[in-house]
Amino acid sequence: MTTAWSWEHRAYDPKTERLAESLYTLGNGRFATRGSAPESTADAVHYPATYLAGCYNRLTSTVAGRTVSNEDLVRLPDWTALRYRCLPDDAPPDAAPPGAAPPDAVQPGDWLTPDHPSLRHHRVSLDLRTGTLTRHMLFHDAEGRRLGVTHTRLVHMGDPYLAAQRTVFRAYGWSGRIEVAAVLDGDVTNAGVDRYRALAGRHLVAHRAGVEAEGTAWLSCRTSASAIRIGLAVRTSVRPLAAAHRACKATATAATQTSVVPIRRGRPVVVVKTAALFTSLDRPLADPVRSSIEHAEHAPDFPSLLASHRASWQRIWSEGELRVEGETGRILRLHAFHVLQTLSPHTAGLDAGVPARGLHGEAYRGHVFWDELFVLPYLALHFPETARALLTYRHRRLPAARESARRAGATGAMFPWQSGSSGAEETQRLHLNPRSGRWLPDHSHLQHHVGSAIAWNAWQYGLATGDTGFMHGPGAELLLHIAHFWAGAATWDPGPGRYRIRGVVGPDEYHDAYPDAAAPGIDDNAYTNVTAAWVLARALDLYGELPAARRAELLAQLRLDADDLAGWEELSRRMYVPFHRDVISQFHGYGDLAELDWDTYRARYGDIRRLDRILEAEGDTPNRYQASKQADTLMLGYLFRPAELARLFTRLGYALDDELWARTVAYYLQRTCHGSTLSSLVHGWVLARQQGPEAWRYCQEALIGDITDIQGGTTGEGIHLGAMAGTLDLVERGITGLEPGPDGLHIDPVPLSEIPGSAFSLSYLGHRDVRISFRPGRLGVRVPPSPLGPVPLVLPGGRRVRVAAGRERWFRLPVG
Numbered sequence: 001m002t003t004a005w006s007w008e009h010r011a012y013d014p015k016t017e018r019l020a021e022s023l024y025t026l027g028n029g030r031f032a033t034r035g036s037a038p039e040s041t042a043d044a045v046h047y048p049a050t051y052l053a054g055c056y057n058r059l060t061s062t063v064a065g066r067t068v069s070n071e072d073l074v075r076l077p078d079w080t081a082l083r084y085r086c087l088p089d090d091a092p093p094d095a096a097p098p099g100a101a102p103p104d105a106v107q108p109g110d111w112l113t114p115d116h117p118s119l120r121h122h123r124v125s126l127d128l129r130t131g132t133l134t135r136h137m138l139f140h141d142a143e144g145r146r147l148g149v150t151h152t153r154l155v156h157m158g159d160p161y162l163a164a165q166r167t168v169f170r171a172y173g174w175s176g177r178i179e180v181a182a183v184l185d186g187d188v189t190n191a192g193v194d195r196y197r198a199l200a201g202r203h204l205v206a207h208r209a210g211v212e213a214e215g216t217a218w219l220s221c222r223t224s225a226s227a228i229r230i231g232l233a234v235r236t237s238v239r240p241l242a243a244a245h246r247a248c249k250a251t252a253t254a255a256t257q258t259s260v261v262p263i264r265r266g267r268p269v270v271v272v273k274t275a276a277l278f279t280s281l282d283r284p285l286a287d288p289v290r291s292s293i294e295h296a297e298h299a300p301d302f303p304s305l306l307a308s309h310r311a312s313w314q315r316i317w318s319e320g321e322l323r324v325e326g327e328t329g330r331i332l333r334l335h336a337f338h339v340l341q342t343l344s345p346h347t348a349g350l351d352a353g354v355p356a357r358g359l360h361g362e363a364y365r366g367h368v369f370w371d372e373l374f375v376l377p378y379l380a381l382h383f384p385e386t387a388r389a390l391l392t393y394r395h396r397r398l399p400a401a402r403e404s405a406r407r408a409g410a411t412g413a414m415f416p417w418q419s420g421s422s423g424a425e426e427t428q429r430l431h432l433n434p435r436s437g438r439w440l441p442d443h444s445h446l447q448h449h450v451g452s453a454i455a456w457n458a459w460q461y462g463l464a465t466g467d468t469g470f471m472h473g474p475g476a477e478l479l480l481h482i483a484h485f486w487a488g489a490a491t492w493d494p495g496p497g498r499y500r501i502r503g504v505v506g507p508d509e510y511h512d513a514y515p516d517a518a519a520p521g522i523d524d525n526a527y528t529n530v531t532a533a534w535v536l537a538r539a540l541d542l543y544g545e546l547p548a549a550r551r552a553e554l555l556a557q558l559r560l561d562a563d564d565l566a567g568w569e570e571l572s573r574r575m576y577v578p579f580h581r582d583v584i585s586q587f588h589g590y591g592d593l594a595e596l597d598w599d600t601y602r603a604r605y606g607d608i609r610r611l612d613r614i615l616e617a618e619g620d621t622p623n624r625y626q627a628s629k630q631a632d633t634l635m636l637g638y639l640f641r642p643a644e645l646a647r648l649f650t651r652l653g654y655a656l657d658d659e660l661w662a663r664t665v666a667y668y669l670q671r672t673c674h675g676s677t678l679s680s681l682v683h684g685w686v687l688a689r690q691q692g693p694e695a696w697r698y699c700q701e702a703l704i705g706d707i708t709d710i711q712g713g714t715t716g717e718g719i720h721l722g723a724m725a726g727t728l729d730l731v732e733r734g735i736t737g738l739e740p741g742p743d744g745l746h747i748d749p750v751p752l753s754e755i756p757g758s759a760f761s762l763s764y765l766g767h768r769d770v771r772i773s774f775r776p777g778r779l780g781v782r783v784p785p786s787p788l789g790p791v792p793l794v795l796p797g798g799r800r801v802r803v804a805a806g807r808e809r810w811f812r813l814p815v816g
Contacts, residue, residue: 004330005129012114012122014045018716019709021047023334024126024133025360025719026153029053029344029386030160031076031277032359035124035133038082038151038165039113041185047192047716050076051359051366053342053352054281055230056421057223059200063430064439070428071420073355073366074203075190077219077232079275080153080165081183085109086145087176087260112139112147120146128337129317130310131157146172156305158312160346161278161295166302167271175264180271182236184209184217187253192362193717195432204230208289209255211248216297217255220289222280226421229280231288233296239270272302281351316340319769320382322728323759331703332731335724342721343379348389351396353419354721361718367418367426371722373453374678378728380457380464381740381762387461388470394454395474397423398481401451405485412484412558415454417447435610436617443512443520446505448489451482452531456639459538464740466765472550476542477557483539484558486532487568490575498576500524501532506587508632510612510622510675514589524588526633529575533652534640536572540565573651583664584656586633596625596671609675609711628672630679634665637686641739641748662690669694677705677723685726685734689750696754702727731758736774740764744792744800747772747779749813767791771808777815782808 009020024035031052040046051073058071086109114122114137121138135151148170156162169178186209190201208220218233238246238259249256261269276295278288299305320340322332342358353368354375372390379387394415400423401413408414416425427445432438458478462471490499503521505512506528513520543551543565555561577584580591601608608614612622612629622629631638636645642661649656665686674680684698701710705723709715732738735755737748745764759773766788773780783791783803790802796814803809 005127005333007126007128007334009124010122012119014115016709017045017114018047018713020124022360022715022717022719023707024124025338025341025358026131026133026155026163027341027344027359028155028157028160029340029342029346030350031155031163032341033080033153033155033163034360035126035153036080037114037135038080038167039084039111041081042188042191045115047361048078048080049188049192049361050079050277052076052277052279052281053347053350053355053359054421055223055228055279056226056366057203057228058225059203061199063198066430068199068428068430070199070365071367071426072190072201072203073359073362073420074223074228075188075192075362076230076277077184077186077188077204077221079163079184079232079234079273079277081185082151082165082167082271082273083111083181083183084149084169085111085179086141086143086147087179109141112149118142128333129313130306131155131313131337131341132306132309145174145176147178148172152306154306154309155341156309156312157316157344158308159299161276161292162299162305163275163277164299164302164305165273165275167273169263169269169271171263171265171267173265176262177260178263178269179258179260180238180269181256181258182217182234182271182273184219184232184234184255185253186219186221186232190362195434196362196365198432207253209250209253211250211255211257212293212297214297215248215257216293217248217250217257218289218293219253219255221253227280229288231278231290231292233276233289233292235274235296235299237270237272237274240267274299274302274305316344319761319763321760322731324731324755325757328703328755331707332727334707335703335727338719339375339378339721339725339728343375343383343386343390345383345386348383348385350389351393352390353393354390356721357718358721361716363714363717364418365420365426367420369418369722370447370450370453371678371725372457374681374722374726374729376457377460377464377733378725380461381732381738381764382760384461384465384467384763387457388465388467391454391458391461391470391478392474395478398477400424402481405488410485411488412486413451413478413481414448414485415451415482417445417450433613433616435613438616440616441520444505444509446503446512446521447507447509448485448504449507449525449528449531451485452528452535455479455482455535455538456531459542460740463742464764471542472546476546476550476554479535479539479542480554480558483536483568484560486535487564487571490532490571493576496576497574499571499574500576500588501529504528506632507635508586508628508630510627510629511587511590513623515593515621515624522587522589524576524578524585526577526584526586527635529577530636530648530652531639533572533575534648536568537651540568540572573653575652577649577652577654581667582660583667584633584636584660586628586668590626593626594624596627598627598670607712608673611673611675626671628668630672630674630676631682631686632668634668634682634686637661637665637689638682641737642689665690665692674701675711677702677711677720678726680705681723681726681730685730688730688734688752691750696752699727699730699752699754702730731755732760732762736772738762738772741794744794746794748796749774749779751776764791767805777813778810779813780808780810 021034036048204221276292278291354372405414418427431442502523506525680701687695739746771782785806
């Protein structure tokens with residue numbers, strides 16, 4: 001039964017199986033396994049897959065007559081595979097394992113899968129509290145045999161190298177034997193995204209497989225170009241121990257352990273697969289195969305693993321849970337579950353970024369985009385060590401960003417729009433429009449605003465944690481090198497008497513050039529320019545806090561002097577922001593574009609979220625229209641609260657009042673088709689802050705985007721991690737109005753009637769487990785005992801209070 005802590009599918013539907021596999025993925029921050037049926041192999045319906053954080057490989061392909069190179073998150077060998085069938089009474093004990101049987105052999109029954117016609121019952125249940133996936137099936141064959149099958153799977157949250165799967169077979173009204181083949185399958189390719197099918201996908205080579213004398217199967221391989229060595233071992237146990245027959249078979253790419261086991265009513269057969277995964281990315285470095293074999297052999301039994309796994313999840317939830325009543329709270333809990341499976345405390349020990357689609361699938365090739373902008377605020381307030389590690393991942397790639405800037409003739413650090421292992425730009429230069437079948441140029445690498453997102457995250461992390469060690473060290477280098485890039489990218493235009501940034505692409509993505517222009521890029525994207533000015537100002541603020549020796553070191557590293565920094569000050573105050581029709585222009589010239597006949601396109605196509613593909617298939621382009629894929633200018637309202645945004649515009653010499661911003665919001669609401677899951681999130685956030693009547697519509701769309709696969713097939717290729725984390729942040733920082741600041745924890749709620757209350761624990765300036773409880777008109781803050789002293793709060797109207805360590809206080813809030 002579905003509860004506040006569980007998700008269920010009560011019937012098997014091949015049409016939604018890929019979606020279910022993504023939503024039922026289990027992980028521990030180091031690796032994750034999709035929630036596929038153990039009986040399945042990769043085909044049009046099923047896609048069993050395991051992915052390891054940071055495990056990338058590069059392959060080249062020929063597409064549209066051009067050679068292209070792509071780096072992908074690698075699909076690893078399948079440790080879950082389990083085949084089984086009921087044997088006829090007269091089947092010999094040495095019945096053949098999966099594969100062709102000798103012509104004179106007695107043919108056993110069919111191998112059973114969810115697609116077999118004898119399936120009578122199917123239910124899949126995900127327990128969020130304990131991080132376990134359970135699949136119940138009942139088969140009823142032509143001979144009258146009923147076989148119940150229950151799989152329970154976990155990817156261990158305490159031991160990041162372990163996973164396990166227990167299968168229980170029960171006979172109803174018959175006795176006989178079943179044949180069970182436990183398979184460790186290394187013959188896998190990346191083929192989980194239809195539009196990538198024309199691209200090379202065989203990343204694993206040099207396979208070896210075997211079975212140890214103790215019965216542990218193992219498999220060794222490596223990635224073809226990045227040369228990451230992978231060792232995977234599976235210890236398989238079968239009860240009752242007195243199996244009628246057991247055989248082992250190893251090929252170059254797989255190891256199979258086959259058992260023929262007696263079964264009868266009241267005497268279930270239990271098969272447990274305990275898997276251990278090691279690679280050459282691990283530290284300390286050791287032989288991955290030997291490490292995996294030893295780890296699998298010495299792992300506890302399944303009940304013990306389950307108990308320690310549950311205890312680890314209990315600790316995770318104590319720090320990361322967000323409590324909201326009703327169905328909204330249940331969805332938010334699912335979102336938190338997937339965020340924490342992708343970026344757990346184990347991630348803090350890895351060299352891994354924020355994959356936009358989690359460790360759940362192969363969409364976007366597992367690349368890192370700007371989605372950390374929506375993820376790190378939540379992590380910084382709950383798991384600061386993980387947030388720091390993700391920023392450190394960016395800092396390690398600062399040399400690559402500096403090299404990219406140098407090659408482009410720019411200064412500072414130019415971070416890539418898409419990145420994988422090295423920090424080099426991995427954005428594809430061609431993309432497929434599945435509607436027209438054409439491969440088209442891709443200019444999204446011009447989204448240089450990703451650098452501002454990194455700087456913003458670093459700044460927010462510093463405010464939440466007070467981690468001066470990071471902020472004066474790697475944080476200062478990140479902010480100053482990104483500021484240096486913007487200082488070099490901006491050019492003076494004496495016409496408006498402003499600095500301008502030309503030839504970029506904004507968050508919208510639909511507009512990558514002016515109509516009929518020979519070169520890609522648009523000029524003065526408002527979001528890009530305003531955030532660039534913000535980065536320059538914050539970099540100067542941080543520079544001013546540094547000790548003299550550190551300042552000198554950074555100036556030498558940047559090859560700058562004091563006069564250059566004075567130029568940054570001017571830039572931060574004189575950046576150009578375009579306007580038209582009394583609203584902020586998305587970019588210079590946006591207001592001159594044609595208006596789209598939205599009603600006609602909706603009537604003709606229904607769903608127009610991917611308007612770019614529709615227009616291109618018609619021989620047209622969104623570059624001609626005032627039509628945006630997702631929130632662009634309105635992203636400013638996501639990053640900055642209204643008062644802060646007004647101060648930022650005042651610094652730039654522009655007046656931004658509530659009326660102008662409201663007009664801007666209304667203008668783009670009418671011209672956005674929400675082709676990204678992030679779009680509804682941002683619009684809901686902005687409208688909630690305005691207490692707009694449409695706010696809940698967008699918030700709800702963000703909440704259900706993945707669970708209903710609102711974009712039609714994309715969730716099956718991997719969940720949208722930024723949107724999931726963003727909904728958590730929507731409640732904590734958006735609705736509760738929580739903002740860490742240098743003078744205290746600011747709380748200024750903008751309540752939605754649909755989310756009347758929430759409760760969560762957070763980390764702030766070293767305090768752990770600070771409990772925030774928000775109710776209509778009331779706010780509770782509990783600070784645990786600590787030598788750190790009281791927690792300062794800034795409440796609505798600027799009221800300043802303090803909550804002492806070991807105390808709880810409640811405050812009345814303004815209504816409305």
